[in-house]
Amino acid sequence: xxxxxxxxxxxxxxxxxxxxxxxxxxxxxxxxxxxxxxxxxx
Amino acid sequence: xxxxxxxxxxxxxxxxxxxxxxxxxxxxxxxxxxxxxxxxxxxxxxxxxxxxxxxxxxxxxxxxxxxxxxxxxxxxxxxxxxxxxxxxxxxxxxxxxxxxxxxxxxxxxxxxxxxxxxxxxxxxxxxxxxxxxxxxxxxxxxxxxxxxxxxxxxxxxxxxxxxxxxxxxxxxxxxxxxxxxxxxxxxxxxxxxxxxxxxxxxxxxxxxxxxxxxxxxxxxxxxxxxxxxxxxxxxxxxxxxxxxxxxxxxxxxxxxxxxxxxxxxxxxxxxxxxxxxxxxxxxxxxxxxxxxxxxxxxxxxxxxxxxxxxxxxxxxxxxxxxxxxxxxxxxxxxxxxxxxxxxxxxxxxxxxxxxxxxxxxxxxxxxxxxxxxxxxx
Numbered sequence: 001x002x003x004x005x006x007x008x009x010x011x012x013x014x015x016x017x018x019x020x021x022x023x024x025x026x027x028x029x030x031x032x033x034x035x036x037x038x039x040x041x042x
Numbered sequence: 043x044x045x046x047x048x049x050x051x052x053x054x055x056x057x058x059x060x061x062x063x064x065x066x067x068x069x070x071x072x073x074x075x076x077x078x079x080x081x082x083x084x085x086x087x088x089x090x091x092x093x094x095x096x097x098x099x100x101x102x103x104x105x106x107x108x109x110x111x112x113x114x115x116x117x118x119x120x121x122x123x124x125x126x127x128x129x130x131x132x133x134x135x136x137x138x139x140x141x142x143x144x145x146x147x148x149x150x151x152x153x154x155x156x157x158x159x160x161x162x163x164x165x166x167x168x169x170x171x172x173x174x175x176x177x178x179x180x181x182x183x184x185x186x187x188x189x190x191x192x193x194x195x196x197x198x199x200x201x202x203x204x205x206x207x208x209x210x211x212x213x214x215x216x217x218x219x220x221x222x223x224x225x226x227x228x229x230x231x232x233x234x235x236x237x238x239x240x241x242x243x244x245x246x247x248x249x250x251x252x253x254x255x256x257x258x259x260x261x262x263x264x265x266x267x268x269x270x271x272x273x274x275x276x277x278x279x280x281x282x283x284x285x286x287x288x289x290x291x292x293x294x295x296x297x298x299x300x301x302x303x304x305x306x307x308x309x310x311x312x313x314x315x316x317x318x319x320x321x322x323x324x325x326x327x328x329x330x331x332x333x334x335x336x337x338x339x340x341x342x343x344x345x346x347x348x349x350x351x352x353x354x355x356x357x358x359x360x361x362x363x364x365x366x367x368x369x370x371x372x373x374x375x376x377x378x379x380x381x382x383x384x385x386x387x388x389x390x391x392x393x394x395x396x397x398x399x400x401x402x403x404x405x406x407x408x409x410x411x412x413x414x415x416x417x418x419x
Contacts, residue, residue, distance in 0.1 A: 003174060005173055007169075018410065022409055025264060026154050029263055030154050030155065
């Protein structure tokens with residue numbers, strides 16, 4: 001085990017990329033479901 | 043007489059500590075009903091793994107109950123066949139997919155955004171853990187925050203983490219402790235006035251076609267944008283398609299009960315093969331338990347704070363507590379939010395919203411796991 005506080009800052013980019021990635025994928029799924037709900041309204 | 047006691051030469055006092063840990067896990071499973079399906083096999087496995095059996099002492103965890111000579115042991119076979127290649131967690135996902143009713147989130151798809159926000163703890167913990175561990179272990183530890191056992195297993199295995207045992211114990215223990223962990227965090231971040239915000243529920247019919255197309259489209263979208271998540275999401279959605287198609291009811295029932303139960307039995311006992319005292323009793327394990335707790339707390343905070351942020355722009359305010367239900371621990375998290383809503387106002391029924399967010403958290407956590415794999419595999 002090590003202790004390297006600088007790694008926190010250097011890995012912040014993954015936090016940004018990860019959250020962005022989740023919101024993009026979820027956003028697309030939400031958009032598709034909204035569309036599906038409109039098209040397949042019974 | 044000498045032969046009877048010869049095995050005691052292999053004894054190590056640390057084995058007793060592991061028996062105690064195993065005993066505590068079994069106690070929590072039986073007496074406190076905390077994730078018994080996993081904690082009980084893990085607890086028994088922890089005891090089994092830490093007996094002074096010569097094969098264990100010679101060859102380490104994977105040789106437990108080994109055959110003669112170079113023959114593999116039974117746990118070794120199970121580990122290589124079911125865990126090493128992610129088969130067990132993926133099979134379990136078929137069962138979980140068959141259990142989930144995505145109806146609440148399909149009738150109000152905007153709720154899915156909160157499932158995304160509540161994954162913040164995973165990425166925050168990744169940064170925290172990277173201060174102490176190499177990046178692959180840090181990512182495996184961070185995924186404890188997914189509050190999703192199979193995803194944690196799949197990610198930790200794919201990234202080759204040597205802390206699988208500790209990660210599993212942390213993931214399943216904290217999932218069981220969601221009713222203890224989440225309420226204080228939610229109360230700390232919200233005022234009573236906010237907790238009293240009512241959200242009228244308008245029941246919307248979801249067509250069968252939407253229910254059938256949803257798992258297929260989600261798999262395709264995930265495959266396009268997060269290819270490393272496609273196995274996890276694909277198996278989850280395959281299980282859901284079996285449930286929703288309407289013509290495979292017996293398969294759906296089998297996936298929900300027989301398949302899920304069978305895999306769970308082998309999963310727990312096999313993962314326990316990673317709980318040998320020589321690997322488990324280390325300061326690293328305590329640190330992993332601490333980081334896992336941070337992941338759960340920050341997930342909860344992330345969901346609540348995101349909902350509060352959205353409220354700055356919304357005319358019809360949402361109850362910020364529903365953001366906390368965006369973790370994958372289903373249905374505990376959704377129920378907790380509903381209960382806290384009732385506590386603040388006995389007429390405040392948030393269940394349909396919170397369950398919708400909770401279900402979306404299951405999808406989001408798998409996507410988060412896939413993104414982690416995309417980054418570090």
